[in-house]
Amino acid sequence: MLKSINFAEIRQRTWNSIDSRVRAITAGMGLHELRSVVRGDPPTEKPNPRYKVHTTSFLFHIRPRYYEAGSTILTNTFRLGFFTTLFLFIEVFTGLILMVYYVPSPEKAYSSIIYIMSNVPFGQFIRDMHRLGAEGMVIFTFLHMLRTYLTGSYKKERSFTWLTGVILLGITLFLSFSGYLLPWDQLAYWAVTIGTSMAEAAPIFGDQVNLLLRGAPDIGENGLLRFYLLHVVLLPLLAILVISIHYYKVSREHGISLPPRLEEGDIPPEKKKEAKRRIDYLPDLMTGEIFWTSIGLVLLVMAVTIFGYHAPLETIANPQVTPLDTEAPWYFLWLQGMLKLGDKSLMGIIIPTALVILLFAIPYIDRNPYRSLSRRPFAVGLGLLAVVVLIVLSYMGTPHFGIESDAATRIVQDLVPEEGVGPVRSVPYEQLQPGVYIVNETPTSRLCPNLDYGCPDLESLFADYTNRTNLAEEEGKLPDSDAVLLIDNWQQDLKKVTFRIGWTDELSERRTYERSIYIHRERGGE
Amino acid sequence: MLDRVQIQIFVGTLLVIITTVVVIVYGLNEKERMLEYETAYQARAIEAGATLFEAQCSRCHGTQGTGIPGLCPPLNDRYFFDQRLKDVGWNGTMEDYIVSTATSGRLTSTRPEQYPGQGVPAMPSFSQQVGGPLREDQIRNIAAFIMNWEGTATSIEVPPTPEGPVAGTDITKDLPEGDPTSGENLAVSFACTTCHIDAPTGPYWLESDTEPAIAARSEARLSQPDYSGNATTAGEYLFESIANPSMYLVTGFADGVMPNNYSSTLTEQDLADLIAYLLTLK
Numbered sequence: 001m002l003k004s005i006n007f008a009e010i011r012q013r014t015w016n017s018i019d020s021r022v023r024a025i026t027a028g029m030g031l032h033e034l035r036s037v038v039r040g041d042p043p044t045e046k047p048n049p050r051y052k053v054h055t056t057s058f059l060f061h062i063r064p065r066y067y068e069a070g071s072t073i074l075t076n077t078f079r080l081g082f083f084t085t086l087f088l089f090i091e092v093f094t095g096l097i098l099m100v101y102y103v104p105s106p107e108k109a110y111s112s113i114i115y116i117m118s119n120v121p122f123g124q125f126i127r128d129m130h131r132l133g134a135e136g137m138v139i140f141t142f143l144h145m146l147r148t149y150l151t152g153s154y155k156k157e158r159s160f161t162w163l164t165g166v167i168l169l170g171i172t173l174f175l176s177f178s179g180y181l182l183p184w185d186q187l188a189y190w191a192v193t194i195g196t197s198m199a200e201a202a203p204i205f206g207d208q209v210n211l212l213l214r215g216a217p218d219i220g221e222n223g224l225l226r227f228y229l230l231h232v233v234l235l236p237l238l239a240i241l242v243i244s245i246h247y248y249k250v251s252r253e254h255g256i257s258l259p260p261r262l263e264e265g266d267i268p269p270e271k272k273k274e275a276k277r278r279i280d281y282l283p284d285l286m287t288g289e290i291f292w293t294s295i296g297l298v299l300l301v302m303a304v305t306i307f308g309y310h311a312p313l314e315t316i317a318n319p320q321v322t323p324l325d326t327e328a329p330w331y332f333l334w335l336q337g338m339l340k341l342g343d344k345s346l347m348g349i350i351i352p353t354a355l356v357i358l359l360f361a362i363p364y365i366d367r368n369p370y371r372s373l374s375r376r377p378f379a380v381g382l383g384l385l386a387v388v389v390l391i392v393l394s395y396m397g398t399p400h401f402g403i404e405s406d407a408a409t410r411i412v413q414d415l416v417p418e419e420g421v422g423p424v425r426s427v428p429y430e431q432l433q434p435g436v437y438i439v440n441e442t443p444t445s446r447l448c449p450n451l452d453y454g455c456p457d458l459e460s461l462f463a464d465y466t467n468r469t470n471l472a473e474e475e476g477k478l479p480d481s482d483a484v485l486l487i488d489n490w491q492q493d494l495k496k497v498t499f500r501i502g503w504t505d506e507l508s509e510r511r512t513y514e515r516s517i518y519i520h521r522e523r524g525g526e
Numbered sequence: 527m528l529d530r531v532q533i534q535i536f537v538g539t540l541l542v543i544i545t546t547v548v549v550i551v552y553g554l555n556e557k558e559r560m561l562e563y564e565t566a567y568q569a570r571a572i573e574a575g576a577t578l579f580e581a582q583c584s585r586c587h588g589t590q591g592t593g594i595p596g597l598c599p600p601l602n603d604r605y606f607f608d609q610r611l612k613d614v615g616w617n618g619t620m621e622d623y624i625v626s627t628a629t630s631g632r633l634t635s636t637r638p639e640q641y642p643g644q645g646v647p648a649m650p651s652f653s654q655q656v657g658g659p660l661r662e663d664q665i666r667n668i669a670a671f672i673m674n675w676e677g678t679a680t681s682i683e684v685p686p687t688p689e690g691p692v693a694g695t696d697i698t699k700d701l702p703e704g705d706p707t708s709g710e711n712l713a714v715s716f717a718c719t720t721c722h723i724d725a726p727t728g729p730y731w732l733e734s735d736t737e738p739a740i741a742a743r744s745e746a747r748l749s750q751p752d753y754s755g756n757a758t759t760a761g762e763y764l765f766e767s768i769a770n771p772s773m774y775l776v777t778g779f780a781d782g783v784m785p786n787n788y789s790s791t792l793t794e795q796d797l798a799d800l801i802a803y804l805l806t807l808k
Contacts, residue, residue, distance in 0.1 A: 040531040107662070118563040121556045125549075283531055291534035294541040301545050305552045315574070316663055441736075484778075491671070492678045494572060500778055510752070512778050518576035524566035 027057035037283040050282040062244075063281050064251040070263075070275030071256035072285070076151070079292050080144035084172075085247075086296045087137040088239065091175075094130040095232065102182065104228035106221055109184035110316040117313070128304035131311030134176045136300070138331050141172045149362070149383050152371030153257040159363030161254070164246040166359050171239045173331060178231040180329055181224060186419060189317035190326045192227070193219055198335065201344040218319060260371035314419040324413050325399040337396030407477035408501040408513035411468045415461070415499065416517050423461050424497055429521045431455035432487050432495050439466045439483040469501065478503040493521040568670065575671025578664055582652065585785065586644070591675060592682055592717045596791035598649070599641040601672050604681040620676075624669040628660075629653040683715065693797040695789045697757060697765040701798040709803025712796055721783075728784060729776045731807055739807040740764075747774070764801045768792070 019030045026034065029052075032044045043050055053060040070076070101120060103112045116123035145165060148154055154162035181192040196219070200210040215222025250256060261267070262275040279285060303309045328336045338347040358365075368376050395401060405413070416424045433448040433455060444463045448455040465485060472478040478501065486498040498516040505511045580589065586598040593600030600606065607620065614636065616623045631651035635643045643649050652658040653665060660668075713719050721728040733739040738746075744760035744767075747753050755774040757763040766773050769789035772781055792800070 038535070040529055111663070114567060118560050118567060121560070122553060124559065124563070125552065287531045287534045287538075291538040294538040294545070298541045298545045298548075301548055305548055315570075316661075438736075490576060491572075491674050493569075494576060494674060496576070502778055510777050514778070514780070516577070516580070518573040520569035520572050522565050522569040523573065524562065524569070 026053065027060065028052040040283060050280060053282070060281070062248060062251065064255065064285065066278040066280050067256055067285060068258060068275060069277040069279050070258040072279055072288070073259060076259045077256060078143070078147060080140050080147055081250075082289070082292055083296055084137055084140040084144055085243065086293055087133045087140060088243070090133040090297075090300065091130060091137065092236065094126045094133065097126050098130060099232060104182070104225050106184060106224055106317070109182065109224060113183045113185075113313060124310070125304060128309055128311050129300060132300060132303055132309055134179060137172055138176050141169055142331075145169060146383070146387070150373065150380065151257065151260055152376060152379070154363045155366070155369070155371065157254045158249075158257065161246060161249040162363050163360055164242055164249070166356070167242050168239070168246060169359075170356070171235055171242060175231065175235045175239060176331070177329060178227045178235060181219070181227045182231065183313055184224065184317045185314040186317055186321075186323055187312060187314045189219065189319065190323055191328055192223075194326060194328050194336070195332060196223075198339070198344075198348045201348045203345055203349070206345075206349070220319075257371075260373070264371060264375075323418050324405065324409070325417075327399060328397065330394070333395075333397030334390050334393035335397070337393035337401070340396055340402050406513075407472040407475075408503065408511075411465070411472065411501065412499045412513065412515045414468070415465060416497070416515065423464060424517070425519060425523070427455075427457040427461055429495070429519065431458045432497065432519065433458065434487045434489050434495070437462055437485040437487070439469050439481075439485075465499075480504045490518060495519050571667045571670040572674050574664070575667035575669070575674075578660070578668050579671050582660065583668065585783075586649075588717060588720070589783070590717070590720050591672065592720065593641070594785050594787070594791075595640075595716065597641065597785065597787055598643060599637065600682040602675040602679050602682075604679050607676045607679055621669045621673055624672050625665055628665045628668060629658075629662075630656055631658070690793045690795060693765075693769055693789050693792045693794050695769045697762045697769065699794075701765075701801070702795055704795075704798035704800070704802025706799070706803040706806045709799035709801070712800055713803060716792075718800075729779060731804070741805045741808045744804070747776075752777075760805065761801050764804050765797065768797065768800065 015031075022034070023030050029037070029049045030045070033049050036042070036044050037050070051065060054063070054065050055061060098116065101112055101116045101123070103109060113127075116127055120126075148162065148165065177192075177195060181188045196210055196213050199213060200206045202209060211217070213223065213226060214220075215226050257263070258275055262272065327333070335348065335352060338351065341347055366376075366379055368379065370376055373380050414422070416422050430451070431448065433451065435447075436442075437447070439462075442462070444459060444466060446454065447459050447462065462485060465483065469478060469481050469483040473481045481501060481503045483501045484499075486496075486500065488496045488498075490496040496516055496518050498514065500512060500514045502510060502512045579587075579591075584591075586594060587601055588594055588598075591600060591602030593603070610616075611620060611623060614623075618626075627649070629652060631647050632643065632649040633647045635641055635648040638648075641648075650658065652660045654661055713722075719731075722731045729740075729743075730737075731740040737743060741760065744763040747763055748757060748760070753774055755763065755766050757766050767784075769792075771784040771786055775781055788797075
């Protein structure tokens with residue numbers, strides 16, 4: 001009976017049946033072929049099944065069949081475009097999880113973030129990843145663009161790809177900026193108020209644009225919903241569309257540009273030939289992509305876990321209280337810096353628009369056929385100048401530049417910032433010994449003789465306060481100052497810390513600035 | 527020798543394993559982290575509530591919540607936490623009671639003889655939903671701050687309602703003979719000492735390193751160039767400071783912190799006693 005069963009035939013038939021299923025799924029590659037792909041062996045069949053998938057499978061047909069060896073050198077691209085895309089995928093994935101809990105309404109938005117942080121396992125992890133991924137996307141978009149500019153890769157057949165890249169820069173910035181408002185904290189509310197008020201400066205249709213974005217004269221329920229929909233629907237869809245166009249050009253039309261020295265440098269022909277050697281997508285390029293993905297993921301995960309990067313969250317948005325130090329997101333600081341230089345319409349809208357148009361037009365203006373740095377000194381010089389100007393303008397955009405608040409307010413704001421921790425809140429709770437500490441009267445050492453280990457942090461804080469007021473007095477900003485630090489026990493586990501600074505103003509009138517904060521034992525760090 | 531593809535597969539696999547381990551180890555601490563976050567958030571709610579209480583509630587309920595006799599009831603009070611809900615027949619939690627009262631206020635006082643409030647409404651509504659100044663989360667913060675008194679609140683004696691003519695604001699009027707001992711007791715029962723001796727919320731009564739005590743200072747104020755009141759003697763200065771505190775503010779102290787209703791809640795005798803006591807602080 002058993003003899004009548006032909007095991008060899010059954011084995012063969014089973015193998016064939018599995019193999020054909022696998023071929024259906026992989027769009028043409030059998031089991032042997034898969035094995036040799038993973039081992040890095042040459043193709044097992046002819047014609048090469050690894051090319052066939054590029055016509056039969058959708059996901060493979062949008063990938064390149066090969067890149068030229070020279071263009072895959074790490075220092076040619078630094079994989080900047082790849083990482084930008086990787087970050088976008090991380091954003092989509094983490095964003096989807098955040099959307100499960102987030103409620104886009106002024107009453108609920110902030111508390112839904114608090115809920116994510118305090119009641120959702122891995123909630124903080126996902127939020128931190130989303131935030132860091134967003135920062136990464138902006139940074140890598142910018143670096144990608146800078147690299148493309150410096151290697152002259154926007155020329156000839158790649159000029160349209162550059163144009164879609166400029167659009168993507170805009171989309172990335174607005175994706176990030178529209179997400180900024182969603183937590184509905186002070187940081188978000190005021191940064192977006194500043195940002196949208198720039199739109200107002202646009203000639204003719206400024207008011208309309210502002211109204212369209214905010215949904216009302218001030219950001220409220222409508223504005224939040226609009227930003228939310230921009231952030232989760234319109235901009236991601238646009239991004240996917242434009243990235244598809246941008247990437248298809250690279251993968252299927254002109255490939256990644258060779259390093260300028262290999263393309264036009266004075267090098268032996270065999271080297272040139274080697275640079276043009278084809279590296280197939282399967283298995284080399286795909287393994288490379290997975291490899292870089294694992295590197296990107298491990299770095300991002302390390303950053304939010306071991307290195308403790310945390311997405312900022314300030315106190316809930318309060319339209320009635322403008323924070324002392326209002327700041328645009330860092331990638332718009334240059335714009336804030338420009339606004340300090342002159343007229344709102346000119347500096348905030350007309351010049352930036354002209355710059356964007358210039359960016360679009362670069363491939364069409366630059367007729368220089370060469371790509372090497374040394375053969376295009378003017379373009380490279382201009383590019384580097386633009387980077388320096390951006391950095392300087394960004395510095396000018398920070399609140400440290402050009403905004404004078406009076407000395408007493410500044411001192412107290414530095415010691416007890418409205419948001420975040422600051423020196424006072426970092427003093428351990430036990431060391432905040434109740435008392436009246438008068439600058440230049442109370443001795444700065446041995447402030448708490450009844451504490452076993454004394455209160456070094458309080459002492460250094462008091463010394464800091466003393467130095468700052470004395471310095472301001474020397475500079476003539478606080479004539480005849482008297483400054484006091486008061487600490488009271490206010491409630492169980494709650495202390496009140498008051499700063500009071502008195503001085504004589506220009507009209508010889510006595511002025512006082514006073515600010516109190518409360519510190520709870522369990523408040524924790526940031 | 528391994529070629530590039532094989533090295534990438536090896537290193538990539540290693541990195542994926544490392545990432546997974548890091549995420550799992552991070553996850554082990556999640557419960558604790560979430561609890562910590564919750565505690566810290568609650569602590570910050572109390573901090574925010576303290577600021578709001580100072581700005582919105584303290585003028586009537588006292589900076590330390592000890593209430594102001596003849597105006598508003600104490601909240602930092604044993605009775606408030608132990609008995610109040612039963613007396614008003616409230617079924618929810620204490621925190622909800624506070625939120626509800628602060629949200630909609632009180633049209634009339636429930637204890638008009640002791641704490642009439644400021645008339646009609648006895649307590650204004652504070653929520654933006656009903657025309658007040660505060661958002662819902664701010665009212666919740668205030669409630670968190672008030673609830674933090676629960677563990678330490680002591681019983682606050684209700685002082686008897688004043689009998690006899692009230693003090694008024696005419697500082698030149700002849701007051702009866704004052705008794706310093708009774709004045710000292712009044713200073714405690716009216717909670718004056720909370721701000722003027724125990725904490726530096728108001729000008730300090732006793733002698734300090736830089737200044738003499740209140741009696742000598744009252745005398746000196748009269749000749750100060752920035753003095754803006756009408757008093758001509760130390761006694762009148764103290765009368766004015768108690769009955770009409772906004773007339774002159776000592777440098778460094780804000781207007782409106784000192785309750786301004788003593789002219790109608792203190793009798794002439796009480797005021798005379800208080801002044802007599804203060805004049806002994808030399």
